[in-house]
Amino acid sequence: MGFDQQKEVDRRRTFAIISHPDAGKTTITEQLLLFGGAIRNAGTVKGKKSGNYAKSDWMDIEKQRGISVTSSVMQFDFQGKRVNILDTPGHEDFSEDTYRTLMAVDSAVMVIDSAKGIEAQTKKLFQVCRMRGIPIFTFINKLDRDGREPLDLLEELEEVLEIDSYPMNWPIGMGKGFEGLYDIYNNRIEIHRPDRFDGERFLPLNDERELAMDHPLKEQSIFSQVMEEVELLLEAGNEFSEEKIAKGELTPVFFGSALTNFGVETFLETFLQFAPKPNEHETKDGGEISPYDKDFSGFVFKIQANMNPAHRDRIAFVRICSGSFEKGMEVKLARESKKIKLNNSTQFMADSREVVEEAVAGDIIGLYDTGTYQIGDTLFTGKDRIEFEDLPQFTPELFMKVTAKNVMKQKSFYKGLYQLVQEGAIQLYKTYLTEDFIIGAVGQLQFEVFKHRMLNEYNTELIMEPMGTKIARWIDPSQLDEKMSSSRNILARDRFDQPLFLFENQFAMRWFADKYPDVELKTLL
Numbered sequence: 001m002g003f004d005q006q007k008e009v010d011r012r013r014t015f016a017i018i019s020h021p022d023a024g025k026t027t028i029t030e031q032l033l034l035f036g037g038a039i040r041n042a043g044t045v046k047g048k049k050s051g052n053y054a055k056s057d058w059m060d061i062e063k064q065r066g067i068s069v070t071s072s073v074m075q076f077d078f079q080g081k082r083v084n085i086l087d088t089p090g091h092e093d094f095s096e097d098t099y100r101t102l103m104a105v106d107s108a109v110m111v112i113d114s115a116k117g118i119e120a121q122t123k124k125l126f127q128v129c130r131m132r133g134i135p136i137f138t139f140i141n142k143l144d145r146d147g148r149e150p151l152d153l154l155e156e157l158e159e160v161l162e163i164d165s166y167p168m169n170w171p172i173g174m175g176k177g178f179e180g181l182y183d184i185y186n187n188r189i190e191i192h193r194p195d196r197f198d199g200e201r202f203l204p205l206n207d208e209r210e211l212a213m214d215h216p217l218k219e220q221s222i223f224s225q226v227m228e229e230v231e232l233l234l235e236a237g238n239e240f241s242e243e244k245i246a247k248g249e250l251t252p253v254f255f256g257s258a259l260t261n262f263g264v265e266t267f268l269e270t271f272l273q274f275a276p277k278p279n280e281h282e283t284k285d286g287g288e289i290s291p292y293d294k295d296f297s298g299f300v301f302k303i304q305a306n307m308n309p310a311h312r313d314r315i316a317f318v319r320i321c322s323g324s325f326e327k328g329m330e331v332k333l334a335r336e337s338k339k340i341k342l343n344n345s346t347q348f349m350a351d352s353r354e355v356v357e358e359a360v361a362g363d364i365i366g367l368y369d370t371g372t373y374q375i376g377d378t379l380f381t382g383k384d385r386i387e388f389e390d391l392p393q394f395t396p397e398l399f400m401k402v403t404a405k406n407v408m409k410q411k412s413f414y415k416g417l418y419q420l421v422q423e424g425a426i427q428l429y430k431t432y433l434t435e436d437f438i439i440g441a442v443g444q445l446q447f448e449v450f451k452h453r454m455l456n457e458y459n460t461e462l463i464m465e466p467m468g469t470k471i472a473r474w475i476d477p478s479q480l481d482e483k484m485s486s487s488r489n490i491l492a493r494d495r496f497d498q499p500l501f502l503f504e505n506q507f508a509m510r511w512f513a514d515k516y517p518d519v520e521l522k523t524l525l
């Protein structure tokens with residue numbers, strides 16, 4: 001009644017903010033939530049530092065590690081759009097789930113620290129977005145501080161990430177001398193500290209891109225300098241192309257300062273204008289599911305475990321791809337052709353945990369899980385069985401040897417190990433000759449969660465021996481010769497029996513590549 005599915009889908013904007021730790025992702029997220037009215041005070045999302053947790057006393061993991069499950073997905077309305085922001089944890093909380101979250105979004109915002117440029121984690125996350133071909137929007141942050149020259153930053157962006165860029169605005173000064181932004185896209189100037197002038201925040205420009213009115217800014221040399229610089233930039237640079245943005249080939253670049261809330265609102269408005277609405281999703285058999293289909297479908301992209309031994313429940317995060325979700329509805333789990341009634345579900349907000357009433361394509365729902373779901377599972381209603389494409393596996397970088405502390409516990413050790421691997425919590429390898437178990441992860445958190453869950457859910461204490469960082473490369477089984485294994489690499493097989501080498505370092509890998517030029521070394525992603 002009164003529910004127009006198509007209209008609801010069309011107003012959804014689901015994205016992730018990717019960045020290297022400390023670039024300002026949390027600060028910008030908070031500003032966006034403030035605009036959307038989802039929170040009232042800054043400092044709500046990052047409970048970690050302020051001690052003021054987003055209301056989330058329901059899962060112990062949040063208290064133990066300062067991770068807020070409730071801030072995993074944040075939803076708010078802004079100018080008629082329903083915005084879903086998916087969090088991509090960094091730092092010590094970085095895990096495969098961080099990458100998998102990018103499988104569930106329709107676009108990404110990349111936040112860069114203007115003093116640091118492109119950093120390691122940004123680059124990794126960017127590459128996953130690139131692989132999916134989703135639009136990427138760039139926000140260069142901290143202009144209120146002295147940073148690198150804007151042109152220098154754009155050059156680095158284009159070179160390191162191999163993507164074209166288009167400046168949507170351009171800073172007028174920086175640090176103490178930060179006067180504002182030349183909002184190229186909207187043809188106006190946004191004044192950083194209007195209180196120092198006549199209080200006007202936006203100054204319109206005429207068709208010749210000149211200030212249409214008298215203003216003290218006109219007298220400042222930095223102003224004319226910037227206007228000239230941009231003139232040149234627009235002549236020599238890339239052309240603005242909506243089509244290229246949509247394909248992820250061109251990134252619109254915005255400068256601003258999240259901390260002083262400058263340039264963020266204009267960014268949000270423009271971003272929402274170009275960010276895509278939910279799209280079709282491909283199925284394993286080559287079909288496509290339209291977001292407007294009446295039948296419900298979705299896939300599990302993340303499973304968050306509870307670290308509290310008293311509560312074994314987990315939350316499976318589902319991205320809805322079609323239809324609408326209603327509490328209590330019955331769905332089928334494609335992997336097991338099993339029917340499940342979705343009673344216990346939740347939708348995520350920054351400061352409250354709301355029970356989902358109705359959600360459509362683009363939205364994320366959380367399902368309480370006692371071991372039913374695996375990463376990549378498809379849920380659907382309707383007669384025809386749907387199975388979405390598998391989520392990619394990501395090349396792990398950290399490795400540990402793992403054994404059960406108590407030999408008598410071998411049975412539960414194997415059970416737990418295989419189940420958690422199946423679920424996507426960790427990756428598993430066996431050394432070729434000695435058949436030792438090695439687990440692999442992209443972030444340290446995965447090991448901690450694994451250890452914790454093995455103890456609490458499978459009653460198995462582990463001995464875990466860190467092997468440190470390794471470079472994992474797969475090879476074609478037909479090219480395998482056990483003599484290729486040396487002291488600088490470990491030959492192992494993955495759970496699909498595919499051979500791979502774990503190299504000590506880049507040097508060891510290059511040495512191998514020189515010695516066996518015909519052997520192709522492959523990554524997962």
Ligand code: G4P
Pocket residue numbers: 019020021022023024025026027028046049141142143144145256257258259260
């Ligand atoms: P993250 O989520 O990407 O890790 O970054 P976060 O927002 O936590 O920001 C990291 C630090 O950078 C914080 O300072 C934050 O206040 C600061 N910051 C964010 N945006 C801006 C900006 O536009 N300008 C300036 N000058 N600083 C900015 P901190 O001292 O590490 O943390 P806190 O104690 O202030 O929370």
